[in-house]
Amino acid sequence: MDHDRFQKLVELLNQKELDAVFLAPSSDLKYVTGLDFRPDSRLKGALVTKEGKSFFLCPSLHRGDVKSIERDIPILEWNDNAWFQNTFKEGLSRVGLPHSPRIAFTRGIEAGDMIDAVQGTNVECVNGFSLLAPMRSIKNKKELELMRKASSMNDKMMEAVKAYIRPGIYESDIVRFVMNFHESHGGAPRIPGVSTGPNSGKAHYARDNNRVVQERDVVMIDSGGWYDGYSHDMTRTFFVGTPTDEQRKVYEIVLEAQLAAEEKVQIGAIPRDIDSVARDIITKHGYGEAFNHRLGHGIGMDGHEAPYISQGNDIPLVEGNCFSIEPGIYLEGTFGVRIEDLMMLTESGKEIITLFSKELTIL
Structure with missing residues (x-):
């Protein structure tokens, strides 16, 4: 986990008036957390808020792969039986996001997964493809x-x-x-x-x-x-x-x-x-x-x-x-x-x- 990059990301979220960003498997995720995941059928990634709160959405299959960050970011684990939607919503509640948060989504998440993740919420999805560009x-x-x-x-x-x-x-x-x-x-x-x-x-x-x-x-x-x-x-x-x-x-x-x-x-x-x-x-x-x-x-x-x-x-x-x-x-x-x-x-x-x-x- 790169703490300087994490803090700069928090500052960037405040500058862009975003409530949070979801770092899906991509070079953006690796840049901030050091985790080198590739996109696949099981959604995973780190959510970071403008207050510096966070969680990592983790399939049970990959629980052992995130040990390097668990002291810095709470791990919210989901399994194949329940899938990820409820766990993602639990994470949004834990970090205290407002009722209608603006969340940027980076590369590495499929459109269908993003839609499923926010279904039933008041989340405004924002294109985060280039969000980290000023840093990187x-x-x-x-x-x-x-x-x-x-x-x-x-x-x-x-x-x-x-x-x-x-x-x-x-x-x-x-x-x-x-x-x-x-x-x-x-x-x-x-x-x-x-x-x-x-x-x-x-x-x-x-x-x-x-x-x-x-x-x-x-x-x-x-x-x-x-x-x-x-x-x-x-x-x-x-x-x-x-x-x-x-x-x-x-x-x-x-x-x-x-x-x-x-x-x-x-x-x-x-x-x-x-x-x-x-x-x-x-x-x-x-x-x-x-x-x-x-x-x-x-x-x-x-x-x-x-x-x-x-x-x-x-x-x-x-x-x-x-x-x-x-x-x-x-x-x-x-x-x-x-x-x-x-x-x-x-x-x-x-x-x-x-x-x-x-x-x-x-x-």
Whole structure:
């Protein structure tokens, strides 16, 4: 149980004029309590009020998994015979919520369970999906160091996969290589995005084809995952053999856009303006419509979290933010290029933590 985070959450509830929040199984629950549950058919989670009172709704099956918090949070146990509704309502009564409380529900709870939990009460359900974002988007020194270490492992993976790519192997071979590297080094990878040739012309290729790498191919690899609970994420685009003139031109445009955006990053910078720097360069070269996503996303315990580096975000960046800068150009049916780095803002200024080369690489 992290008491500082618990207290900050209580302060946040008061700022947002919420009576309570239900932290369902998610990174939000882990962030505050340290409990690493995944959503399943048995509802569980911690309810915290704006007065700092709390309880943990716990299926009997998981009673032994919550020993680490039982000194801090009362455990209300329910079993499969009675199900959770009455126990949840008992918890609301115990913490003394008002007659018509406003309760935020975070990620990790199904809509049906939320409806069943509040049925027969006067609870006003509030979207708590981004409630903890102001807390979680500001990483402390320990979190930043964990993210540096995770990114350093991704650097090592990219160096290894660069030597592995060759004509004749399948996209699925590269996927397995990336995942095996991270798993064998203690990481928990997500399935990487690996797209070759015309498949790279889609920003998020869904691997609906199992294409063979060919001579003079584009190979785009987007590798993300976790080490010690914190994320890494990086995209690099390689060329198998000499690129065409257009491929080289597009790569240089994307790199120019990324470097310019990274130069714009600083404490106090507006994400919308950073996005515009990269987008304006790509548009100036005639590829504006081929850059069809935001410039970047925050990263931490989740692969995508606040702050988002997008046209719709005008909240200034602050010390402790960590995020991606990843412009791309995607020419559907032909090829695509994306280059993605992770950056963080520290007391010393800005820092790029993905150190693998992003100069045009011919394999």
